[in-house]
Amino acid sequence: MKKIEAIIRKSKFEDVKQALYDADIDWFSYWDITGLGKSTEEQVVRGQVFKSGYIQRRMISIVIRDVNTEKTVKAIIQSAQTGEQGDGKIFVYDIAETYRIRNGESGPEALYNAEK
Amino acid sequence: MKKMITVVAAILAGLMNTLMAQATTITPTINAGDTAWMIVAIALVLFMSIPGLSLFYGGLVRRKNVLSVFMQVFILVAVISIEWVAFGYSNAFGSSSIEWLKPYFGGFDWAFLNGINMNDLSPYFISNSQPTADGGSIGTIPHLLFIMFQCMFAVITPALIIGAFAERIKFKGFLLFSVLWSIFIYNPVAHWVWSGDGWLFKDGALDFAGGTVVHINAGIAALVTALMLGKRRDYKNHALPPHNITYVVLGASMLWVGWFGFNAGSGLAADGLAANALMVTHIAAAAAALVWAALEWIFDKRTTVVGISTGAVGGLVAITPAAGFVGVGGALIIGLAVSLVCFFMVAYVKPKLGYDDSLDAFGVHGVGGILGALLTGILATPAVQAAYSGGAYGNWDQFGAQVTATVATIVFSGVGTFILFKITDKLVGVRVTDKEEATGLDETQHGETAYTNFD
Numbered sequence: 001m002k003k004i005e006a007i008i009r010k011s012k013f014e015d016v017k018q019a020l021y022d023a024d025i026d027w028f029s030y031w032d033i034t035g036l037g038k039s040t041e042e043q044v045v046r047g048q049v050f051k052s053g054y055i056q057r058r059m060i061s062i063v064i065r066d067v068n069t070e071k072t073v074k075a076i077i078q079s080a081q082t083g084e085q086g087d088g089k090i091f092v093y094d095i096a097e098t099y100r101i102r103n104g105e106s107g108p109e110a111l112y113n114a115e116k
Numbered sequence: 117m118k119k120m121i122t123v124v125a126a127i128l129a130g131l132m133n134t135l136m137a138q139a140t141t142i143t144p145t146i147n148a149g150d151t152a153w154m155i156v157a158i159a160l161v162l163f164m165s166i167p168g169l170s171l172f173y174g175g176l177v178r179r180k181n182v183l184s185v186f187m188q189v190f191i192l193v194a195v196i197s198i199e200w201v202a203f204g205y206s207n208a209f210g211s212s213s214i215e216w217l218k219p220y221f222g223g224f225d226w227a228f229l230n231g232i233n234m235n236d237l238s239p240y241f242i243s244n245s246q247p248t249a250d251g252g253s254i255g256t257i258p259h260l261l262f263i264m265f266q267c268m269f270a271v272i273t274p275a276l277i278i279g280a281f282a283e284r285i286k287f288k289g290f291l292l293f294s295v296l297w298s299i300f301i302y303n304p305v306a307h308w309v310w311s312g313d314g315w316l317f318k319d320g321a322l323d324f325a326g327g328t329v330v331h332i333n334a335g336i337a338a339l340v341t342a343l344m345l346g347k348r349r350d351y352k353n354h355a356l357p358p359h360n361i362t363y364v365v366l367g368a369s370m371l372w373v374g375w376f377g378f379n380a381g382s383g384l385a386a387d388g389l390a391a392n393a394l395m396v397t398h399i400a401a402a403a404a405a406l407v408w409a410a411l412e413w414i415f416d417k418r419t420t421v422v423g424i425s426t427g428a429v430g431g432l433v434a435i436t437p438a439a440g441f442v443g444v445g446g447a448l449i450i451g452l453a454v455s456l457v458c459f460f461m462v463a464y465v466k467p468k469l470g471y472d473d474s475l476d477a478f479g480v481h482g483v484g485g486i487l488g489a490l491l492t493g494i495l496a497t498p499a500v501q502a503a504y505s506g507g508a509y510g511n512w513d514q515f516g517a518q519v520t521a522t523v524a525t526i527v528f529s530g531v532g533t534f535i536l537f538k539i540t541d542k543l544v545g546v547r548v549t550d551k552e553e554a555t556g557l558d559e560t561q562h563g564e565t566a567y568t569n570f571d
Contacts, residue, residue, distance in 0.1 A: 043357055044412075045422055046420075046422055046462050046463060046476065047411065047415065047463030048354050048355050048467060049416055050355070054357060
């Protein structure tokens with residue numbers, strides 16, 4: 001089992017969501033994040049236009065079976081890409097164990113969809 | 117028939133008696149309509165401070181400082197109200213027993229509201245008054261209501277300055293400075309402009325609801341404190357992004373609503389003048405909001421919520437001194453002019469000059485107030501109050517009086533604020549440490565955080 005965390009542009013979220021659905025990955029969590037880095041973003045406050053170091057992105061987190069890793073990563077890269085700096089990152093982690101709280105099942109069967 | 121004549125004669129005699137009696141003993145009475153409206157107006161002006169201004173400023177600061185702004189406004193409501201009944205009202209609106217001091221200072225005769233009773237009528241009136249037994253005139257609302265109405269003005273004025281030093285001031289220093297400022301700057305200026313003895317009042321300066329006393333006064337103090345306190349550690353010549361824009365727009369909306377009490381209550385009566393003030397207040401705010409949005413559209417391609425909210429507040433500020441003297445045409449001109457000037461002030465001039473007026477207290481209240489006070493001297497129309505007209509109606513003397521009042525307020529507030537801020541700095545310190553500033557004032561000054569993770 002693998003956990004995939006991806007930092008993507010907020011403007012690309014709808015595209016990524018659709019690409020994951022199309023790849024049969026239909027359950028994941030996401031949240032908004034603020035980051036700091038070399039990159040800047042344009043902001044407007046009271047008519048002042050300026051570059052701010054605060055970078056707004058969206059993080060999505062998915063736990064999947066090993067076999068699905070490649071197609072998930074591919075789906076995210078293809079849908080989240082603009083080619084400009086700041087498109088984001090994808091991190092892949094190993095998952096040691098998964099349990100389903102309802103009945104105590106463990107292993108890949110405990111993931112969201114038993115057949116996948 | 118004879119009986120009827122007798123009856124008529126008796127009635128006539130009775131009528132004559134009543135008329136005679138009225139002619140000899142005049143007993144001024146409280147006007148229920150005026151009184152009811154003023155009670156509402158007082159509540160509206162309090163609503164401007166809490167929660168209106170708190171939300172407007174609180175939303176503009178960063179998440180770690182939102183409570184400090186709420187706290188600062190809230191404690192001012194409490195402490196200035198006490199100062200007001202203790203001696204502030206007397207200093208501002210009383211009459212000093214020392215003759216040469218009369219134009220500048222109101223004395224202590226009304227300290228702790230000494231000698232003012234529940235059913236006394238207000239000695240101050242604008243459009244609605246009644247004759248007294250000794251041939252003078254007196255207002256139609258209870259004196260206590262006038263004191264309370266003015267109390268709300270005394271509260272909100274130092275609260276406006278918070279916008280300049282937000283996110284970096286030490287709470288102790290803030291509190292001491294604000295109280296000193298109220299006593300030594302606000303009360304005298306209110307006396308000059310609004311008291312019957314005041315020298316600017318006698319000079320003919322027009323300030324219907326506080327353009328000089330409230331907005332220029334607070335705006336200049338804002339500029340001076342921002343300069344003296346220095347920039348925030350994270351300030352890089354552009355605004356720091358607001359943490360909650362929904363607060364900003366809610367606060368601006370509450371200010372708009374509350375301003376109806378602020379301006380339409382300043383005539384101290386429920387009459388045509390109040391209706392005019394309400395109307396021009398609304399129209400100026402609407403015009404200024406639209407112009408700001410249009411400017412953003414032209415220069416930045418998009419209109420922002422913070423922008424349109426700021427524009428509306430600028431319009432409200434600028435119409436304040438003019439509300440009882442201009443018509444709808446004047447209101448439109450004032451609304452248009454204030455957004456043009458404030459937009460360039462905030463968006464282009466401030467970053468060039470490099471001072472850190474955190475929330476544009478000077479850029480909006482100072483600049484908008486000055487513009488409003490000066491335009492009142494041009495646009496005041498005899499159609500609203502027959503006794504007052506401005507330059508556009510041939511009376512350029514009025515413009516001169518407005519310039520005098522504006523300059524006097526700028527100089528007095530500027531110099532006075534400088535001295536009081538220095539004293540405060542020596543006594544308790546005004547700026548938090550760099551680390552405290554980085555951590556946030558909520559945590560370091562008040563030991564609380566606004567958005568906790570507890571259930």
